[in-house]
Amino acid sequence: MDFVISIDPKAALPLHRQVYEELRQAILSRRLIPGAKLPSTRALAQLLGVSRATVTQSYELLLSEGYLETIVGSGTFVCRQLPDELLNTTPIQAKSQLVNSSIPLSAYGESLSDRAFLRLPEADVEISFSYGRPAFDKFPIDLWRQLLSRHCRSGRNVLDYTYNSMGYQPLREAIACYLSRARAVKCDSDQIIIVGGSQQGLDLITRILIDRGDWVAVEEPGYLGARRAFLAQGASLFPISVDQSGLIVSSLTTDVIPNIKLIYVTPSHQFPTGATLSLPRRLELLAWAQKSGVMIIEDDYDSEYRYGERPIPALQGLDQANSVIYAGTFSKVLFPALRLGYLVLPQNLVHIFARAKWLADRQCSLLEQYALTDFITEGHLERHIRRMRSLYDGRRQTLVQSLFSYFGDKIEILGENAGMHLMVKINTKLSDDEIVQRAALAGVGIGAAYPQYLKHSPGGEFILGYAELNEPKIQEGVRRLAQVILIQN
Ligand SMILES: Cc1ncc(COP(=O)(O)O)c(C=O)c1O
Structure with a gap:
């Protein structure tokens, strides 16, 4: 890559957002021209001294917003049609252009234009505690x-x-x-x-x-x-x-x-x-x-x-x-x-x-x-529910026991004996984003609870889905989490 990306590990903005912003600016200022090939996530991660998960998250966000495109077998490229170029056109234009690119959005459309609307795609991890997903392999x-x-x-x-x-x-x-x-x-x-x-x-x-x-x-x-x-x-x-x-x-x-x-x-x-x-x-x-x-x-x-x-x-x-x-x-x-x-x-x-x-x-x-x-x-429905209830009950118990045995009094488990996820509060000085990043580095996906707050989140809260993970994966996932969160805590 023939330009420098500057990131600051001490900045409040999470690293993947910094990489995302730098790349986006490079694309919009044409330092990276349409059709230019980007380095692999591994190569860029090495160059910047960050985790591969960090770079993957930034690439995925740019892909989802249309700045990048992938060509199977060839890699990741700057998209040939850039979204902001289209959006930035001035209102006084030929009619066809007006209709195609500058048409004012409805109030509903406007409310969807906020970038923060998008949930970040999860990093590709070995053990994912992502919530809301049933045990797919047990579905008949x-x-x-x-x-x-x-x-x-x-x-x-x-x-x-x-x-x-x-x-x-x-x-x-x-x-x-x-x-x-x-x-x-x-x-x-x-x-x-x-x-x-x-x-x-x-x-x-x-x-x-x-x-x-x-x-x-x-x-x-x-x-x-x-x-x-x-x-x-x-x-x-x-x-x-x-x-x-x-x-x-x-x-x-x-x-x-x-x-x-x-x-x-x-x-x-x-x-x-x-x-x-x-x-x-x-x-x-x-x-x-x-x-x-x-x-x-x-x-x-x-x-x-x-x-x-x-x-x-x-x-x-x-x-x-x-x-x-x-x-x-x-x-x-x-x-x-x-x-x-x-x-x-x-x-x-x-x-x-x-x-x-x-x-x-x-x-x-x-x-x-x-x-x-x-x-x-x-x-079949009620039979399947009965089976899954017993399966998830076991998985939940394994998760609770593993959390207590690896985190001890550094963790509080919230909620009832129900559902497909549980919420935990981890007693740590690390920020929520740091924890998510460290976990991803260790091959574990977890979601912070703060986006679910309308006002201020107390921080340190995470949602752990367990329905999809078998017992050994749950134990290993929690072991890795404790290892990366409790050191330097
Ligand atoms: C609380 C809650 N309600 C509703 C939904 C939406 O579910 P669906 O649209 O898949 O039925 C979800 C999805 O995770 C959820 O967590």
Whole structure:
């Protein structure tokens, strides 16, 4: 490489961001011309005296933003069409250029233009504690293939549009039965709409219920995907703290709060802390919502996984006043690429959601809906959940024991005996980014919890997903983490 990249290991900006900024500036100032080949991540890491993971992270970010492109077998190159060149064109131009490149974004579009919106791609590591991913190797893929091909062969039309944007009726019935058995949700199948994962459910809820300037109360810390959807619609967010019993509901009645329209909660397994909202707080929340005319969004993303204690009934089942929209997903119990989830709606909102779903994408894929219906009605879903519950319980225990034995009193484990991840607080002087970098250097991927905070994060908190990792990997991962974090602590 014939130019110098200057990075400062003592600077507050993480190293991968520094490398990213330097490369980006070099590209924009044409020190690196379109089509120029970049050194391999290993070579640049050696040149700069940083880890390969650091350079990989910077390259991946530049790739995702369109500054770089890869050509299989040849390497990484500066992209021939640069995004900022297009964006920087002046407004007074020929009409065709205006339309193509300088068209003002809508408020929604503007809200998505923030670079920080992108979650950094994870470094390629040997042991990844990334959260939210089930044990893919335990999914009964052969059975799933049989179900799919059964419907491909059946002659039933899996290729056409349907008139029902709410989803395949037998699937909605199967889900209604399952939810009433497993989660004490009270609903008829005609209150259920099948959506493309709970993220689409959140997006539809936001579009239908939120106007620019409306206030939405969210858990602090809380799920970033939901916050992003609310913000993109122009909502103002009001954070409500959580403790070991979940959302501190009393803040809603005792603190001075704005006029809230919607409150988003994860009561079964608060994301990311893992706390379960206690029954008295559930009742308190419902009473407040009813009195204040606020709609509650109950996101029950991984409620199937409780180890030991009985689950507390869903808020939706306790509600007497139609003040809850319940969101569920098959991403955690089956696999995320399926992109199937569901909303349970108050009756009076059903037809509006059906129309919004039609406008968004008309319908979810029929073939997968047929296969999923059989998977549920033939008993495979609950069998699979039982198996995974026992598997994840074992993995969780291994993780907890390993954390205590390697970190001793330098670690605090937060949350209940539930879910597919746990949150830890590490007592260290290292910054969160330093820990993530050191871990990556040791071949271990972990995520800091600070992006999940709307306001200030206390720091030192990490989310460790364990569902996908077998016991030896969990133990080895924790051993390596302790080794790189506890030295020079
Ligand atoms: C709390 C929570 N809700 C919702 C989702 C979205 O899941 P999906 O859109 O895959 O159903 C996630 C994904 O990780 C999540 O963590």
